[in-house]
Amino acid sequence: MRLKRFLIRYYPPGIILEYEQNGQLKTKSHDLLSLTPHSDAKLVAKELALKDPLITEARVEQIAQLIQKLQQKLERVTKSDHQFYLFKVLRAHILPLTNIAFNKSGSRFLDHFIESLWFVIFF
Numbered sequence: 001m002r003l004k005r006f007l008i009r010y011y012p013p014g015i016i017l018e019y020e021q022n023g024q025l026k027t028k029s030h031d032l033l034s035l036t037p038h039s040d041a042k043l044v045a046k047e048l049a050l051k052d053p054l055i056t057e058a059r060v061e062q063i064a065q066l067i068q069k070l071q072q073k074l075e076r077v078t079k080s081d082h083q084f085y086l087f088k089v090l091r092a093h094i095l096p097l098t099n100i101a102f103n104k105s106g107s108r109f110l111d112h113f114i115e116s117l118w119f120v121i122f123f
Helices: 041-051 057-079
Strands: 002-009 014-021 024-031 097-102 108-113 118-122
Touching (some): 014 057
Antiparallel strands (some): 002 014, 097 108
16 A cells, blocks of 8 residues: 545545555545644644554654644634535435536536436536
């Protein structure tokens, strides 16, 4: 296993590790749901390093910097009193979807389900 890169997820807060194993790219997600703007970033990074063998001692400082970025974002969100909420629920079919594809901006998508019908949905 070889670590390729770190990815950061702002909501819900987390760090994703992208690594290569047997020639395939894989990801491993670490949720940081209890992270607050006042948490010790270095301590959280060390705890992650203890849990995951992909994070070596040399990478702990880099993880701590990513956690500080997350904390800055959390601080801005809590200062602006921003609330996350359910925006839209799409109920296109009763039966389960078998395929779905989005465009890059997410403004439209194409879905396919068991009845062999294709739908193009625009936002």
